[in-house]
Amino acid sequence: MSDSKCIILIDREGYMVTKTGHTEDFDMQAISALVAGSYAATREMARLLGEEEFSVLFHQGKRDSIQLTLVGDRTILATVFDERTTIGMVRLYAKEASQKLDKLFEDISQRDDDGSEHIGADFAKSAKDQLDAVFSD
Amino acid sequence: MQINFALKEVNCKIVYYGPGLSGKTTNLEVIHSKAPTTNRGELTSIATEGDRTLFFDFLPLNLGNVAGMKTKFQLYTVPGQVFYNSTRKLVLQGVDGVVFVADSRRGKLEENTESLENLKENMAEYGLTLQTTPFVIQYNKRDLEDIHTVEELDRALNTVNAPTVEASALTGEGVFPTLKKLAGMVLENLNRQQSSSVVRRRMLAKEPVAAGVKARAGEAAAAPSTPSAPSRPAGRAASEQPAVVKEHVASGVKPVERRVPPKGASGVKPRVTPRRENASGRPAASPAARDVAQGERPAAGSRAALYIVLTLVVLGGAAAALYYTGVLGKLLG
Numbered sequence A: 001m002s003d004s005k006c007i008i009l010i011d012r013e014g015y016m017v018t019k020t021g022h023t024e025d026f027d028m029q030a031i032s033a034l035v036a037g038s039y040a041a042t043r044e045m046a047r048l049l050g051e052e053e054f055s056v057l058f059h060q061g062k063r064d065s066i067q068l069t070l071v072g073d074r075t076i077l078a079t080v081f082d083e084r085t086t087i088g089m090v091r092l093y094a095k096e097a098s099q100k101l102d103k104l105f106e107d108i109s110q111r112d113d114d115g116s117e118h119i120g121a122d123f124a125k126s127a128k129d130q131l132d133a134v135f136s137d
Numbered sequence B: 001m002q003i004n005f006a007l008k009e010v011n012c013k014i015v016y017y018g019p020g021l022s023g024k025t026t027n028l029e030v031i032h033s034k035a036p037t038t039n040r041g042e043l044t045s046i047a048t049e050g051d052r053t054l055f056f057d058f059l060p061l062n063l064g065n066v067a068g069m070k071t072k073f074q075l076y077t078v079p080g081q082v083f084y085n086s087t088r089k090l091v092l093q094g095v096d097g098v099v100f101v102a103d104s105r106r107g108k109l110e111e112n113t114e115s116l117e118n119l120k121e122n123m124a125e126y127g128l129t130l131q132t133t134p135f136v137i138q139y140n141k142r143d144l145e146d147i148h149t150v151e152e153l154d155r156a157l158n159t160v161n162a163p164t165v166e167a168s169a170l171t172g173e174g175v176f177p178t179l180k181k182l183a184g185m186v187l188e189n190l191n192r193q194q195s196s197s198v199v200r201r202r203m204l205a206k207e208p209v210a211a212g213v214k215a216r217a218g219e220a221a222a223a224p225s226t227p228s229a230p231s232r233p234a235g236r237a238a239s240e241q242p243a244v245v246k247e248h249v250a251s252g253v254k255p256v257e258r259r260v261p262p263k264g265a266s267g268v269k270p271r272v273t274p275r276r277e278n279a280s281g282r283p284a285a286s287p288a289a290r291d292v293a294q295g296e297r298p299a300a301g302s303r304a305a306l307y308i309v310l311t312l313v314v315l316g317g318a319a320a321a322l323y324y325t326g327v328l329g330k331l332l333g
């Protein structure tokens, strides 16, 4: 999109929602947790400074950089990019994408839950068996 | 809890809570070292040099495929020190189950009860209670000599009749039983909610507000360079904003959102919610919006510098944000 390496959509609670691009090298779960934590810390700073919210965060590295853009009030769009693209491009695209995603989430949330998708009734039982098998002393 | 039907994933968040040095980090270290490598991710710790948890420890666990869903647990610990309350609060956001790691040693009872009270308060801000959230108490350090009996600990700490597990995290004893007990409760809870079509609701709008931070924000507000701070008392967000109730179900990740009035505030007119302002319609005067126009140039200038300096003064815990950057950098290679 803007020649970035990868784009990750992260829930504010620290879960990855979806990703795209070259993400194989990265520990996505840890990154998601840290991004959410980082975002929460920044939000706290904003509050103390009397800002509503910092809607964009940017960490610059030697090779790779990461930019975080808020989508709605629940999701964070993280863009990892290197020197092949510029912050300006990333900002521009991320802002646009964030607005589109926010709209999309809004639309989805209007839709009624038809209940077509559910976790199976035996889920907890199977999961607990698995727990015993995997985490035995 | 995140149920992502698009990715066929179930994610649960488990938080290890308790006073400083009770053994929370040690629990995660044991799990990390003993769990099969295929089932665990990396243990990420953000600690100070003195080895104390500054922000949180994070360990993802993968249970594998369960009834067609990739099932994962994300384990977090919180820093025990009293002054990191804002961090504890943010880690609790969206929590599905809590392990309270109590220090069994004599002389630690008060620290334990204080931490437990603090947990209750912080959960209440998200609309959660110990009675309705999967909760297990671990009596840790049972290997030591000068410790309270289980009965004494029960009387002082276990007011909600939670399951308890005796442990010695140092030797690893009781660590997996604690995790399995809680994980089982979380999974049952999930099943109950699903089968009765009661979907997960979540209080999100309430901002974490730390008592300690409040006081210090007041100090900063007195500084001449922060004209905006005095107009925004720390407790405002929690008291005036309507709570946002969210549900996360069906067709991929589907955040459904409803607004309900805050508790006991029926007469209060809900403020315009920040949702839209933040995402798109933010006033052009905001620093972030201006930066977009500036293209290549990173956020700089005196205002940004002021923010950074102030931040360090105002919020002890905010130093963690800098640690984050370092850790993120490492993860990204």
Ligand SMILES: Nc1nc2c(ncn2[C@@H]2O[C@H](COP(=O)(O)OP(=O)(O)O)[C@@H](O)[C@H]2O)c(=O)[nH]1
Pocket (backbone or CB within 6 Å): B018, B019, B020, B021, B022, B023, B024, B025, B026, B027, B051, B053, B077, B080, B101, B140, B141, B142, B143, B144, B167, B168, B169, B170, B171
């Ligand atoms: N004797 C003993 N020491 C423990 C036990 N669990 C933890 N410790 C020690 O207590 C100290 C603090 O543990 P840590 O996990 O960092 O505590 P946290 O602040 O709750 O994360 C460390 O020196 C641990 O080795 C235990 O069961 N028995």
Ligand SMILES: [Mg+2]
Pocket (backbone or CB within 6 Å): B024, B025, B026, B052, B053, B077, B078, B079, B080
């Ligand atoms: Mg610790």
